[in-house]
Amino acid sequence: MGLKPATNPDVEASTIELNIDGKTVTAKDGVSLYDVISSTGKIIPAMCYHYTFDPFGSCGMCLVMQEGKKAPVRSCTAKATAGMVIRTEGDDLFQARKKAVEKHLSVHPLDCPVCDADGHCELQDMAFQHGVTNLANAKQKFIPEDTRSLVLDFNMNRCIACAECINVCKDVLMIDALQFMKKGGFNQVVAKGDLPLACEFCGDCLAVCPVGAITNKFSKYLYKPWQMKKTTTTCNYCGDGCQMYVETKDTEVIRVTSPLSWKNKWGDRADTAKGHGGLCVKGRFGFEYIDSPTRLKRPLVRKGNQLVEVPWLEAMHAAVDRFADIRKKHGPDAIAGLITARCTNEELYLFQKLMRVAFRTNNLDSSARYGHMNFVQASKLALGIGRTTNDWEDLTKAKAVLVIGSNLTETNPLTSVRIKEAIRVYKAQVMVFDSAVTNLGKLGSHPFLIKPGTEGLVIDGLVKATVDLDLVDEESVKKHPQAFAALKSAVGSISLEQVAAKTGLTAEQFKEAASIFAESPRSIILCAEGIVRRPNGYQNVLKLVDLAWITGKLGRPGCGVNTVTEEPNEQGAVDMGVAPEFLPGLASFDDQTMRDKLAKAWDATLPTVGSGAHLTEILNRCRSGHIRALYVVGENPLATLPASMEVRAALDRLELLVVQDPFLTETGQMAHIVLPATTSAEKDGTFTNLEGRVLRVRQGMDAIGESVPDWQILTALANGMGCQWEYESANDIQSEIMKLLPGYYNLGQPKKLTPNADHYLSNGYTASAAGRYKTARSESTRPFTLLMGQLLYHSGKLSTLAPGLMKIAPNTGRIRMNAADMERLGLQDGAMVKLTSDRGSLQIGVQVDQSVAPQTCFFPEHFNEPPVKDLMSVHVDAITGVPSFKRTGVTIEKV
Numbered sequence: 001m002g003l004k005p006a007t008n009p010d011v012e013a014s015t016i017e018l019n020i021d022g023k024t025v026t027a028k029d030g031v032s033l034y035d036v037i038s039s040t041g042k043i044i045p046a047m048c049y050h051y052t053f054d055p056f057g058s059c060g061m062c063l064v065m066q067e068g069k070k071a072p073v074r075s076c077t078a079k080a081t082a083g084m085v086i087r088t089e090g091d092d093l094f095q096a097r098k099k100a101v102e103k104h105l106s107v108h109p110l111d112c113p114v115c116d117a118d119g120h121c122e123l124q125d126m127a128f129q130h131g132v133t134n135l136a137n138a139k140q141k142f143i144p145e146d147t148r149s150l151v152l153d154f155n156m157n158r159c160i161a162c163a164e165c166i167n168v169c170k171d172v173l174m175i176d177a178l179q180f181m182k183k184g185g186f187n188q189v190v191a192k193g194d195l196p197l198a199c200e201f202c203g204d205c206l207a208v209c210p211v212g213a214i215t216n217k218f219s220k221y222l223y224k225p226w227q228m229k230k231t232t233t234t235c236n237y238c239g240d241g242c243q244m245y246v247e248t249k250d251t252e253v254i255r256v257t258s259p260l261s262w263k264n265k266w267g268d269r270a271d272t273a274k275g276h277g278g279l280c281v282k283g284r285f286g287f288e289y290i291d292s293p294t295r296l297k298r299p300l301v302r303k304g305n306q307l308v309e310v311p312w313l314e315a316m317h318a319a320v321d322r323f324a325d326i327r328k329k330h331g332p333d334a335i336a337g338l339i340t341a342r343c344t345n346e347e348l349y350l351f352q353k354l355m356r357v358a359f360r361t362n363n364l365d366s367s368a369r370y371g372h373m374n375f376v377q378a379s380k381l382a383l384g385i386g387r388t389t390n391d392w393e394d395l396t397k398a399k400a401v402l403v404i405g406s407n408l409t410e411t412n413p414l415t416s417v418r419i420k421e422a423i424r425v426y427k428a429q430v431m432v433f434d435s436a437v438t439n440l441g442k443l444g445s446h447p448f449l450i451k452p453g454t455e456g457l458v459i460d461g462l463v464k465a466t467v468d469l470d471l472v473d474e475e476s477v478k479k480h481p482q483a484f485a486a487l488k489s490a491v492g493s494i495s496l497e498q499v500a501a502k503t504g505l506t507a508e509q510f511k512e513a514a515s516i517f518a519e520s521p522r523s524i525i526l527c528a529e530g531i532v533r534r535p536n537g538y539q540n541v542l543k544l545v546d547l548a549w550i551t552g553k554l555g556r557p558g559c560g561v562n563t564v565t566e567e568p569n570e571q572g573a574v575d576m577g578v579a580p581e582f583l584p585g586l587a588s589f590d591d592q593t594m595r596d597k598l599a600k601a602w603d604a605t606l607p608t609v610g611s612g613a614h615l616t617e618i619l620n621r622c623r624s625g626h627i628r629a630l631y632v633v634g635e636n637p638l639a640t641l642p643a644s645m646e647v648r649a650a651l652d653r654l655e656l657l658v659v660q661d662p663f664l665t666e667t668g669q670m671a672h673i674v675l676p677a678t679t680s681a682e683k684d685g686t687f688t689n690l691e692g693r694v695l696r697v698r699q700g701m702d703a704i705g706e707s708v709p710d711w712q713i714l715t716a717l718a719n720g721m722g723c724q725w726e727y728e729s730a731n732d733i734q735s736e737i738m739k740l741l742p743g744y745y746n747l748g749q750p751k752k753l754t755p756n757a758d759h760y761l762s763n764g765y766t767a768s769a770a771g772r773y774k775t776a777r778s779e780s781t782r783p784f785t786l787l788m789g790q791l792l793y794h795s796g797k798l799s800t801l802a803p804g805l806m807k808i809a810p811n812t813g814r815i816r817m818n819a820a821d822m823e824r825l826g827l828q829d830g831a832m833v834k835l836t837s838d839r840g841s842l843q844i845g846v847q848v849d850q851s852v853a854p855q856t857c858f859f860p861e862h863f864n865e866p867p868v869k870d871l872m873s874v875h876v877d878a879i880t881g882v883p884s885f886k887r888t889g890v891t892i893e894k895v
């Protein structure tokens with residue numbers, strides 16, 4: 001405990017011995033003396049110290065006596081050396097520390113009654129602990145509060161110049177948005193250049209500030225810390241699954257805080273490889289949707305053209321009667337269901353059970369179909385696991401990370417912090433292949449800006465370079481000589497020069513990247529939206545598996561192929577069997593052993609093998625009139641999918657559309673029955689994060705209005721349809737899942753699964769390999785590529801319901817372009833253009849964005865005004881059914 005990791009985890013640091021308070025202590029050489037002292041369990045005061053970053057040494061609290069020195073030394077900045085004799089206690093040290101507290105308090109405003117940190121302030125604690133009672137001579141600084149930031153206020157009268165805010169931002173997050181500046185005679189913390197703060201707004205600086213110098217604009221002056229109920233739960237925005245504290249008062253969410261805090265400062269520096277406990281802007285400041293006035297409070301039933309509020313009983317009777325009637329008249333396959341991966345595992349499990357047992361249909365899908373399913377199916381086929389192979393610690397300690405098609409800082413900010421630590425602490429080589437200038441690209445050792453849509457070709461080039469340079473791992477390929485021969489022949493005709501020209505790289509760059517990846521002892525591939533949400537996503541994941549296989553990076557510790565998930569429980573959705581091709585536990589729908597087990601446990605007959613429809617098939621069948629009733633839980637296909645998928649026509653044709661959601665969505669407005677569900681802050685359950693860690697979701701407040709957790713509505717609906725479910729809590733559902741899937745709830749630890757490609761490589765691989773490397777890039781004749789994607793400050797459409805996030809990142813209604821392209825087209829910021837794709841055209845403003853690569857333009861997928869998504873064509877993967885609709889060729893003309 002308390003020791004900094006060696007920057008090279010492969011080399012064991014030498015050990016030393018020193019004497020602390022009369023006891024011999026063994027420590028790693030070269031670490032902070034403070035860390036060694038705290039590793040013995042002794043906690044000495046330390047106001048500027050935090051285990052997540054390097055010691056700064058400003059507060060003067062961590063004083064100890066070192067034999068041979070006259071004055072006390074600051075233990076945080078002193079290095080532990082062999083033979084040191086240290087004393088940590090004694091009246092002299094107490095008095096010296098007391099003096100340090102008095103010094104800080106002598107220039108502190110003592111406005112504690114109106115300070116948000118009152119009762120949660122390290123300076124108060126230290127004053128109390130050291131008996132500082134004489135404050136008569138305190139001087140005021142009278143520094144005006146800096147309220148220019150959208151999120152944080154800076155009251156520098158209260159600042160103790162500990163630099164924790166600056167250090168966490170610079171060292172841990174590698175953002176470096178803050179600095180000290182001499183202003184008005186005082187050293188103050190300001191945003192870089194003393195401009196209004198424009199950063200990622202993660203709020204980690206707020207979390208580590210030990211006093212009330214940085215305050216949260218959203219909760220300032222609302223309540224004192226002790227008046228709020230604090231609930232530990234899991235963030236509902238992305239698949240990183242950050243732990244957070246939701247602080248509430250009755251049915252009001254006041255603020256969200258993180259395990260990262262000045263209070264949580266004594267830890268093992270090496271433990272940060274598993275996460276530093278911080279949050280991103282969405283997690284910390286995106287909570288206002290929970291108690292939004294726009295929440296649905298009562299059920300609605302369509303009467304004429306209107307949705308009218310009705311009692312729950314009436315709404316449920318209407319839903320049950322009409323589902324039962326449609327099933328009776330047209331059979332079970334006239335019913336289908338869609339659910340969001342923002343629901344808990346328990347709800348997702350119940351949803352598929354309801355569809356299969358109560359409605360007796362296999363027409364069901366979740367939002368994992370928007371991309372994650374490409375990864376799941378490829379990983380299940382090739383590696384037998386159906387999910388990522390590595391956890392955060394593996395990512396952090398990797399020596400080489402190949403990031404392809406992933407703007408990780410925007411989509412999964414805390415996973416990106418893991419890669420930042422890999423770069424900063426563990427000196428990893430990070431290769432970033434992307435068609436945008438990404439934040440990780442800027443920080444990584446090898447940024448490769450590629451032409452949009454060439455991710456698949458990039459993998460071809462990497463595999464080809466690996467084979468040509470004979471970078472293959474003999475042991476891995478020798479086991480499967482036929483498969484390797486097939487792969488060699490598949491890439492035989494590929495010309496590295498041609499691939500380089502098409503992707504915008506050079507053959508040398510391919511060779512360099514392939515060598516780094518193959519030669520590193522721990523290499524990890526991380527692919528995301530640019531692979532899994534694009535055409536050929538499934539095949540491209542299989543090609544990444546090829547790369548990992550031939551370089552010996554499958555099944556070895558710290559190596560593997562990974563993805564990230566945009567919604568919090570996409571992995572849970574597939575694990576729970578919410579897909580026509582999967583049963584719970586990722587068993588194939590035709591797996592007879594699992595079918596028998598479920599049939600027995602559920603006392604039901606499962607829908608027949610071969611039946612069922614996924615998302616796009618469901619919509620097609622709605623349009624053709626085969627599906628007559630659709631149950632939509634938390635999904636909003638009308639707002640998500642482009643016009644070419646004709647969602648409105650599909651929903652219009654339905655005899656019954658039941659939408660269950662905390663809000664009245666666009667899809668909900670078309671419904672016959674709307675059922676108000678709670679958010680994750682008002683229910684219990686679990687999410688499975690992208691590492692495969694099952695994390696608790698805990699109820700932090702009473703439900704808003706008459707809204708009810710999804711699992712309760714699902715239970716009531718099933719019972720209305722004739723089932724006899726007796727779940728009274730999320731725990732009851734968990735008990736059932738535990739029996740069916742032993743080991744799934746793995747006490748919050750990522751479940752280590754060993755990928756094994758042996759079966760895949762010796763069964764049908766040779767026949768399929770050739771086809772994979774023939775995928776030509778779908779060329780558009782239009783000069784620009786329009787990309788839709790995620791912003792750091794948003795997640796799906798949910799975040800647009802959080803006013804704070806909308807204040808930080810409003811919909812500008814403009815496409816973003818590179819300055820050089822704008823200049824070439826004679827466009828100023830704000831100019832109007834006509835944007836034309838094969839699907840139509842619209843007029844839209846433009847804005848400059850230097851992260852956008854030349855000849856591309858970008859529009860955030862969270863917004864539909866103007867309806868840029870409707871310019872998109874859709875490509876549905878023939879094997880996985882994933883619809884890709886985030887990239888298209890466009891023409892841009894000045895109007």
Ligand code: SF4
Nearest residue numbers: 169199201202203205
């Ligand atoms: S909010 Fe985050 S990014 Fe912004 S200054 Fe604070 S720590 Fe840095």
Ligand code: SF4
Nearest residue numbers: 159160162163165209
């Ligand atoms: S603002 Fe807070 S964290 Fe930053 S230097 Fe001042 S007291 Fe320390």
Ligand code: SF4
Nearest residue numbers: 235237238242280283
């Ligand atoms: S959005 Fe993702 S990264 Fe941000 S706090 Fe939530 S889980 Fe963590």
Ligand code: FES
Nearest residue numbers: 057059060062076
């Ligand atoms: S903790 Fe060592 S000087 Fe502040």
